Amino acid sequence: MTIDWQYFVEVLPHYKTALWLTVKLAAIGILFAIVVGMICSVIQYFKVKVLNQIVQVYLEVARNTPLLIQLFFLYYGLPKIGITLSGELCGIIGLTFLGGSYMAEVFRAGMEAVSKSQIETGKAIGLSNLQLMRYVIIPQAFSYSVPGFGANCIFLIKETSVFSGIAILELTNTTKNLMGIYYKTNEALLMLVIGYLIILLPLTLFLTWLERRVRHAEFGN
């Protein structure tokens, strides 16, 4: 296995752009996924009529289909019926669609982990629903949700590699293109792995640390 170190310097700018795009798309996708997830989890927690059923269907569809097919459908299927979206927009929509369902699951589980007796106590001392949410449920649900939330973020960042299927020049697709042009397979793939490690390794370590920190908020500790 021979590695041409000079080549790294040459293609570094390509990887920098790609890395940045990966981070950007993932961040936007995760942000929207959090919003969608919160809305869905609140609807599920309070079992809002009709909306609850719609959310249920959405969760099942999003969780049980591959992202690649969701993206292909958005990117190649929809233009045929008159809806044309740019690749990046498709990527963000796809990531939000998928991520929202995973986030909803985690947030809902977090809220349900808050014991019934606390909610009853809160009501007994005269808290309104909003106050109950603000002072009792959310602070605890937050700390319960952190591990799952972190796992979801990492999962969603990794899923951006699938974007290479719809011609977005993120890390994986850039690597594929460079391999096609220069035939420097070893170098290109090594750069790709390093690229993901640069994003995900610090994040993994940070999340592990955060998980330990927020445990203080749990009831009984």
Add this chain to the structure above:
Amino acid sequence: MLNSGISVLFEGTNFLRLLEGLFETLRVALIAVVISIVMGIIIGIIRTSKNKLVQIPFRIYLELFRIIPILVWLFVIYYIVPANFGLELSSELVALIVFSLWGAAEISDIVRGAIISLPKHQVESSKALGLGVVQMYRYVLIPQATKRSIPPMINLITRMIKTTALLTMIGFVEVIKVGQQIINVNNLEHPTVSFWIYGFIFFLYFCICFPLSRFSRKLEQKWAT
């Protein structure tokens, strides 16, 4: 306009070809799942050891598969091995290698988690009863750990089936590739064909994964203690 695309789905052998593609996908997933379960259980039991020299290498192995996307793993094995070691690997074999290694890593973590989450008094009580190590595993630990690990394992299988969609990117002829071939042939005549074909594949994946995730949730509720 819209209807012309859907007719392609039922033209000639298109429908059957898509199902055949799906079958290929599932075959690879199934073989990988069987290998992963066997390897995962063995590694999982080894990983309950308290020896750091045993723990650390397996931990690194697991984290590598957690941090690096599966698509990247597929590319790495698919391009690196033939170029450097002169081995011819079919895309199917690459898929099996990556999926088995990934599955084994994840299952080992499930199995390990299930075993170490069992209360300590279970081990102590079985020792007090005079059970040997084999008997303790056979009658006390394994039955309980199984119940805890089966629902997450089914979830992992669902995830693996979903991930097989990526195999189209290393040229494995599965359901999406077949779909693309059908689209390429019919695109000029029926412009909406890609909408229907991708929509149909979407539906196929859902039909397979939905019952599985339902089943795992049912088991989880049933075995909840």
